[in-house]
Amino acid sequence: MPKSEIAILDFGSQYTHLIARRVRELGVISRIYPNNVKAERLKNACGIILSGGPRSLVRDARLPFDKKIFTLSAPILGLCYGHQLMADFFGGRVESGKAREYGLAKLSVSASPIFSGVSKNTVVWMSHGDHVDKLPFGFTPIASTGNRSVAAMQNLSKKFFGFQFHPEVNHTKEGKKILANFILNICGAEKNWTTETMLDQIEKNIKKEAGGKNVFLLVSGGVDSTVCFALLRKVLGEKRVFGLHIDSGLMRLDETKKIIAALKRLGDNLRVYNAEKEFLSALKGVSDPEQKRKIIGDLFLDIVDKVMAEPAKGGSGRKKLTGDKWLVGQGTIYPDTIESGGTKNADVIKTHHNRVPRIKQMIAEGKIIEPIKDLYKDEVRAIGLKLGLPQKLINRHPFPGPGLAIRCLCSEGSNDAGSIVPDLVGAVEPTIWRLPIKSVGVQGDERSYAHPAVITGPLPLYKGEAGWGYYQSLSPKITNAHKDINRVLLLVSGDKKSLPKATLKKAYLTKKRLDLLRKIDDIADSAILTDKQCQKIWQMPTVLVPFGHKHGESIVLRPVESEEAMTVSFGVIPSPTLKKIIKKIHALNAVDFIFYDLTNKPPGTIEWE
């Protein structure tokens, strides 16, 4: 059998799955293995990639790996931590702190087959504190960013390469070309990964994992669970798949009605359960984001248990979840597992609601089936279209399982008002404020929980679209310069003179707050969905923050452009649409400030919590 696979050894990078996805985009099958996988298991690999990771070779113990991988005669590419690991292993030196680089960097490259067709001066994405300071034996440098670190190196006779930068993220301008050079030219991989082969593989897995069991699937109505529903029905047949939609009360305006209409077309085996009261009472008085997710994940399971114990039509009585006839199905996809620390060495950024401890326990007991857990959103969408699902449904913006609960920020309250931050970045006009609120972010593969900065002008609304370009370069400068700031907001509406008077109020999840958020979310979402110029916006959370001076509430608009949710650029809403949204929100007379989130990912995650 010809070697066909690219094996990725996972050292815990938030980008490990993104690397896998980039390989698959080239039509080549990629698989992720733990860092210490035995070399014998990689016999099918025509190439190996060592991922990055949050550990430091200088401060932490070296993560174990089988050194026989270097004798498999497969080309190897080390990225970030993987690059440093290779340098260290072959006798080079890794140092800490002296050449930190986060964000875009200019790279000049030398002649090498891995840079074939790449511009001599290009732009790459860096995210590292440690660096390779001395080359290992047998390697030559092949690129530089002008500082003392080895940005890229090769041992051409062995076909070993190392990059400090990340070719897998979109911000690396010619990253796809560089990876294609490695995978197709240097490794000689075959292009055999298509929607058809993917579908074939998934169908085989469903048959194998389900065996003779039926599946009880939680359908939120989003793309992922709908595709799962259709897939399971196709493979197991209508009678063996039971869909349960739980209306948690945390859904968007009229969401459940729309979901029922769409899903009923897929079949009748669907039950809708209204659990608004149960969810609101379980979440009463809770402000911690991780705690909210845990409560929501657990309550979903309690309700599954309850519904399964109810007698079915005809009175035969379904078996309880603990019986061996049923599996619980979930539409989990790759990013959900990776950001929950799903791979062994990764830092936990957020525990996704379908990775809470009780579900993990059920996974270990073989009670959960997740047919699309190895796929990215765009692969799920391709499969959905192949299965004949309507385009409109397939192209919906992603909506998180915990719903508006993670977009309705809660707080124990604080008397701290915003404070002015020293301008370390030469921002000419705007004053920079630090707000007392906190939100989750990701930087250098680690979780952050820090403050947003607010800049108060000049608005692109008045400066024209050119204003956005200014903020695109200002925003990363602010988050790089201030350690306690992981987001940058633009004040697009509200009296800036009132910012010093505004404080963080005590607030929890209540129906009143959720209803307000639902209304505002609907205003913002409908406006961007009907504006053709907003088609690049991949998702737009609208966040309610208990911060203000009169109403005690503010709104953050968080439009993002992304392909896969792992890296993100903030999206642009054209001024006429933005003005319309602002006007309609203010007409509700319920919020003090409207902010526009100008943060990329990293350093800010898409959702605030």
Ligand code: XMP
């Ligand atoms: P972040 O905020 O981590 O979001 O950048 C990445 C993507 O994941 C979605 N998300 C979730 N989806 N359960 C989900 O099903 C969760 O707990 C959860 N948290 C975030 C988010 O909407 C975005 O598309």
